[in-house]
Amino acid sequence: MTSRSMESEIKELKEQQNVLVKQVKVLQEKIEKMEEDSIIKLKPMIEDHSTYQDFYNRQEWLEDKRKQYPNELLAYTKKDEGYLLFAHSKTESDLLKQIDTLLENNTISQEDIVLFDS
């Protein structure tokens, strides 16, 4: 093989390499875009992720309480960074009576926001 033909072959290989590099780049961009899209598709579901985390933590906490008191109504409030269960009962009227007593004893105040679940 002459040096000229070798040069020509090297040049051709380099060109092929450049084409391949470009193709790889395009494919990488496509993959990145696909990954991005899959995140974007989820992101609009919950724009404020801290809200989601708060929600998830609360649901986990509630799930634990539901297991402790199956088929009961729960009354709780947000306390500091967590939640505080202060009444649970099988009936609505009894739960309200318990809340009544707690308000009377100032265990909870009128300003406390009461949340419910079952």
Add this chain to the structure above:
Amino acid sequence: MEINFKKLKESSIKFDKKLRLPLNTLTINTGDLQKTFSNFISDIIETESGRKFRTTLSEVLIDTGNEAEYIVVSAYYLNTFKEKIENITVEKQMLEDFRGNKRVTEVSIKIFDFRIFNATFKSRIGFTYQTSINALDIINIGINAIRQFFNIFFPANTENYYYCDNV
């Protein structure tokens, strides 16, 4: 932090029979503004002996047992809605659930644009007087209000797995 979608799916299974979502996933359009239901404090609720407390909206429930074509919240939020969202006019309607329970509900005349996830749908909002206590902090979306665009799967032989396809 990215959403752990797998965890979200697992939580849908774990949270027995209820498809609950964070409060801020639902917004309401009023003119150019898109408002959330954050800090939606109820009117004062009185116990039998007259002691008072308040509650607040804390989550969204896509309610497969509620066939209403509108969104339902407790009537304890009607004043807050008028104050924070829009001074609406309402008409009395009888809301009947799948068990045949009837509830007097004040339903907005106006049809609002709501947005959940990244989809918009049109719905009235109803304020019901007979809410069970454990639904006081929930925005309840009647299934017919969103059936138009949501794919909700009910896999055979399961009661406790609702999976909402993101639109």
